[in-house]
Amino acid sequence: MCGIVGYCGNGNVSEFLPACLKRLDYRGYDSFGFSVLSNGDHKILKRVGKLDYFAEKIQSGNIGIAHTRWATHGKVSEKNAHPHLSCDKRIAVVHNGIIENHSSLRRALERKGHFFSSETDTEVVPHLIEAFLCEGKGFREAVTLACNHLEGNFALLILDKKSNQLCGAKNGSPLVVGLGNEGIFFASDPIGFIDYAGKAIFLGDGEIAFVKMEGNSEIEIFGFNGEKKAAKKAVKINLRRWQAEKNGFKHFMLKEIFEQPECIESCTAGRIKNSLPVLEELEGFNGKIKKTERIVIVACGTSLHAGMIAEFLIEKLWKVPVKVECASEFRYRCPVIGKNCLVVAISQSGETADTLAALREAKRRGAQTMAIVNVEGSTIARESGAAICTKAGPEIGVASTKAFTTQIAVLLLFALYGAVQRKTASKEEIKLIVLELKKVPVKMREIFEKKNKIKFIAKVNSKYSNFLFLGRGIDYFVALEGALKLKEISYVNAWGMPAAEMKHGTIALIDKNFPAVFVGASGALLEKLRGNIQEVKARSGKVISIINECDSETAKLCNEFFCIPKTHELVSPLLSIIPLQLFAYYVADEMGREIDKPRNLAKSVTVE
Ligand code: M6R
16 A cells, blocks of 8 residues: 655665665555655656556665555546655655545645645645744654644655755554665565665654764654654564565466465474474463453455454364454444453454554453464554464565465464363364364465366456356355455456355346356365255356365366365365466456556555
8 A cells, every 4th residue: 555665875766766666566556756865956756657667767866765656545647646745845755554634734734825736645744844844843843743743544754855864754554664785775564675675673653763864874763752762673684585576477476376385384384293283472372362252353355254264263163252354344333342352353464454443443442362464573463462473475466365375374273272272172183184284285286286277267267257156164265265366356246155145136147157166175065065056057157166176076067177185174275265366367367467466456455
């Protein structure tokens, strides 16, 4: 949801800024812009479109900021692209997040004579700083006062041409400082400066880091209260450069699909001992797990589907009620949360605004909280009572794939771990499931060997404009995720629903041009599922299915089918989602879609 980068040092921004910004364009890609301080002036360049096609050279200089946008306030245009300037063109600002009180601030500033040239919420920031500068405040004080007047979530980079200073302010949206040999970097995600800085300082909310272009650039951190903070410890960045490259794959999404066996291995490494789950992150949390009377899971999108699978797993293994909620709805009801209620937030990025807001609401209501994230040190991880990292490595493709399967692996381990603590399942049963989990990477690789079959199925079906994805029991949640994958990257209409629910209305849509994709890979409720397949066939609907290799009975009923290796029902989503990810990918590729950056989407949704 917008990416921001900044640089100040001895090197040339024209080398660093475009390269850093390119690393962040998964966050938003409808337009972009730069400001470089050169000869005492802001040299601004803004363009509409994706950075992929940007071949111009930006101005040389030692200090600058840049932005890649996912539009919220104001349509996609050069005028609305960042950076935004103050009236006197002294201050340039790039921003990720939303300034919620922008309308009232804008009205007040306009009354004072400020002239706005964009429709964005961001533009109030340079004008507000300018207003404080006009009152005689210094740059640092003016920025601090401005931050105190802003409501909402923001990460800001502010460049002052008069004092030759760059600063980054954080409140709710991510902002990291990179320490490199050639200078200081700012970015929304350490991936932004992975090529140039090996250490990072993670700013906290309510902090502003100032860097001045004087000899060696140095960093000073102040709070929004104006007080200087003690120097923060820089941490080594544990990212490998190859993790941020396509490595010969046509798209990041395809690379990330094929990385899943290794991701499951790294996610489960050290978390299984003597065939039993071990979650060190939960040491000290066990008392709470034993006392838990109810679980509420909050998440969005793909992470929500992982949460639905978790509901199935935990109810079966812990025998406590579990409720899964769209995080965006949670805080606008009156959720009944007691102190023995555990609220689990699931988020790949750990920054999703809706999930974070739900987590904060749960804490406010006295719940125990836990997070499952892919980004260690992310806000959701930091603000939760305990956090488990999925260890999938950076996921760059907007469509979530390896984050989903590693979330399921962690959730399965969590469900099994809790069952051990609570003694709600036998050790034999738990060991059997763990054994099947350990076989997943090998079985995933077996599926990849048959990728041409799913590619063929995708190719012949890419002519259809509508699909139903259906399943029962745990397969239903996989169907939901399969439908989401297809719609988000191919723009084809795809719905997921319980197979038996179809007859209560949706079946009216079925005809020869409306195929149904059945997921029956868990092996549960197969007789019932076959009945639902017959219902589609009786209405001339085409049937594609994902089944397990022993299910010749279902195979006979389908126009096309793809078999996955047999496994335990509770492990099956880890395998059955793979052909659906590939199906979505190959359909979208056949249609020539921009797979890694689908229209209207962004990877990290840090606005409500
Ligand atoms: O980072 P999160 O897991 O919190 O993100 C939640 C959703 O925005 C995300 O899963 C989205 O649905 C995916 N891009 C879908 O592939």
